[in-house]
Amino acid sequence: MxxxxxxxxxxxxxxxxxxxxxxxxxxxxxxxxxxxxxxxxxxxxxxxxxxxxxxxxxxxxxxxxxxxxxxxxxxxxxxxxxxxxxxxxxxxxxxxxxxxxxxxxxxxxxxxxxxxxxxxxxxxxxxxxxxxxxxxxxxxxxxxxxxxxxxxxxxxxxxxxxxxxxxxxxxxxxxxxxxxxxxxxxxxxxxxxxxxxxxxxxxxxxxxxxxxxxxxxxxxxxxxxxxxxxxxxxxQTDAMEPSASGRVLGLPDVATAQVTLIDQLDMTLALPQAEYRSELKRLQADLNELAWQAYKAKRSTVLVFEGLDAAGKGGAIRRITGAIDARLFRTIPIAAPTDEETAHHYLWRFWRQIPRAGYITIYDRSWYGRVLVERVEDGLASDAEWRRAYTEINLFEEQLAEHGIILVKFWLQVSQDEQLRRFEERERVPYKRYKINAEDWRNRERWPLYKPAINEMVTRTSTEFASWNLIEANDKCYARIKVLRLLCEQIKKGLEQGPVSVRATCGARRIDSKSGNGRAATEPEPPGA
Missing domain, CATH: 3.40.50.300 (P-loop containing nucleotide triphosphate hydrolases)
Structure with a gap:
């Protein structure tokens, strides 16, 4: 050569x-x-x-x-x-x-x-x-x-x-x-x-x-x-490489043939107030301890919250942040990208916020906007861009897991009737009015388009190293406790198992689960290890 x-x-x-x-x-x-x-x-x-x-x-x-x-x-x-x-x-x-x-x-x-x-x-x-x-x-x-x-x-x-x-x-x-x-x-x-x-x-x-x-x-x-x-x-005016053909299934036009994962959730699940208060206190204490354990072990945590408008993402996040020392976490609210962010690849702004070892980043909405709102809304992403995003997202999350980051993803789901009730309550109650706008009502009208997008997102990006947690959120108490319980379980599991062994590559680093020290993935164990 x-x-x-x-x-x-x-x-x-x-x-x-x-x-x-x-x-x-x-x-x-x-x-x-x-x-x-x-x-x-x-x-x-x-x-x-x-x-x-x-x-x-x-x-x-x-x-x-x-x-x-x-x-x-x-x-x-x-x-x-x-x-x-x-x-x-x-x-x-x-x-x-x-x-x-x-x-x-x-x-x-x-x-x-x-x-x-x-x-x-x-x-x-x-x-x-x-x-x-x-x-x-x-x-x-x-x-x-x-x-x-x-x-x-x-x-x-x-x-x-x-x-x-x-x-x-x-x-x-x-x-x-x-x-x-x-x-x-x-x-x-x-x-x-x-x-x-x-x-x-x-x-x-x-x-x-x-x-x-x-x-x-x-x-x-x-x-x-x-x-x-x-x-x-x-x-050249077109993409540098022809995009992969569409992978959306052509389903029969029959209701029973178009059932999605979220259709199978039991939206009647609820939790009594007394049980909610006792569980909240217990789980928040556990989460506080786990957050400090992860800090000492130099294991980062990334939380992703997605869900329908008014599904309770903010309330669930507040129950998490209320349990953790404020010095250990950052909450990143994701809105429309700034001019600087638009000038880069859409993943750039999320890579910038990845926490250093031992800390926690909470994304209130995330990179999944590319395959949800940008897929559904006209003019935000081309067909080729959102179709290839599933692979890009999986590769991104694979690298997080390979490094030893504990990645926990939540989708909060509410029924259409419950969402309508919450929208109307937000318009009626003065201190909740800031939570509702015309875009929320417009998104609600586009539910038939969002439903298959959500199903495909969960199906194609729920992997062994970054699975989705689907939360039945009609009852806020039940949803918050389920989020806290799953989060504690997955942090505990991550600390016990150590980094996910996705694949051994030259140049990759993983975190030693005993010492918390970063080292090359392929570097030989030191003598006596």
Whole structure:
């Protein structure tokens, strides 16, 4: 695969000066068009060590308008990043629509280094590469352009380059104690690189192999390739990849054939006030203790509350927050996205709020809006966008569970008659009037459209690592106690079992259930463990 990157291509100084002038002008033109068309661009730089990725980055920042280019290196992992799932650090730097980002190594760096150091197997590397393909597809289908460069050179050229860099006071190589390993194990690094490219070279985000021996050739090749990639993307108006065909079942037009999961809930379930008060006190005490246990074990908890309007989500959340020390949790009310949030992939705003180890985030409505309100309401999400969201959501929740986060999802359901009674009460009682608006009444009229959407959402996103808890909420006392009881049970179960072993991959981290310390998923147990 890499033989074409060891040919000895070069560009003279005169040719470089002539080519560079026109290239810089053209790059600035297409960069302005990107901003006008609100297309985010991610430029990934990877490849053999010593190939000049830093020099390329400096060159691109010289050629482009740097006010709209952000550069991110992923050399060291901060404590804040280690306390969250691995992809949290990448979601934070995804550029807004119309902006550009240059990413050193990006999501490829950790898997490659772990495999190079023998901390994971080829099979585990392949599983992480499959996740990367899913991640890149998600971004591209949302409109992003991903341009990936792999820099390569012959073994002798790399040794000479590394030797020169080790004597350069301006080079970070002078500070690296283990720089020799890259030239000593050239063949192994090349083998791993080939495996990475073979598994992640897709039409939606292809790799461009660049010979890096001659700096002028390398820089011009990157600039011209980037220019062509941007021009091609600007010419495309449709999604980068045809969306999967619809998976909504064509049901017979018979009432008994269209029964949903929520139709099977017993909405008559209720709880006497006396029993409610005693159970509430007991369960809130249990929850308080479990929250502190999770904090000490460095196990985060994410709660998702979805349900019909006036189903009692707010009341259930207040019974939870009333039991937990306020320093341990955050409640995130989800409304229409802001301009900043709209400028990113819809999952971006939820990734930003993932709690650090030991803390709790409560989402009052969540990412499921993509397959509910955005599916039902015209103009909020295209057919292709909400259809592919089921897979995107499952992958997102899988990463949370894999990291050791206890994920608990609640759907609160009320009957149409009970919802009407609560709506009318809200309009009648002054201090409840803020809870009702015209949109609530309009949503009620669209119940026939929401019903199949809810059923499909629950069916397709209730997994072994993130199952749905369906709550019969006609009686508020019964609903609140059921929510508290299920929450205590699932936190307790999560603390006893430890992190969910979803799949072992290079680069993934899990939380040690005994010590609470984060470490690489494939890192060998320390002696005596």
């Amino acid at each position: 890499f033989e074409g990157s060891k040919i000895g291509r070069f560009v003279s100084k005169e040719d470089y000066r002539r080519e560079q002038s026109d290239l810089r002008t053209e790059l600035l033109v297409v960069q302005r068009e990107l901003r006008q068309n609100k297309i985010p661009v991610m430029i990934l730089l990877a490849g053999i060590e010593g190939a000049g990725k830093g020099e390329v980055t400096n060159r691109l920042n010289l050629w482009l308008d740097t006010r709209h280019v952000q550069t991110h290196a992923f050399w060291d992992e901060t404590d804040e990043e280690r306390a969250r799932p691995r992809y949290w650090r990448f979601w934070r730097v995804v550029p807004a629509r119309g902006e550009m980002a240059i990413l050193f190594g990006a999501w490829y760096q950790d898997p490659i280094e772990q495999r190079f150091r023998g901390l994971c197997t080829d099979a585990e590397l392949d599983m992480e590469l499959a996740r990367i393909v899913d991640f890149e597809r998600m971004l591209v289908q949302d409109g992003a352009l991903i341009v990936k460069f792999w820099f390569h050179m012959a073994e002798a050229d790399q040794k000479a380059r590394l030797k020169a860099l080790s004597r350069d006071d301006r080079s970070r190589w002078k500070m690296l104690p283990d720089k020799a390993k890259f030239s000593q194990h050239y063949q192994e690094f090349e083998r791993i690189g080939e495996r990475v490219i073979l598994h992640t070279d897709r039409g939606i985000s292809p790799w461009f192999l660049v010979e890096a021996t001659d700096r002028r050739y390398r820089d011009l090749t990157v600039g011209k390739t980037l220019l062509e990639a941007i021009r091609t993307r600007l010419d």
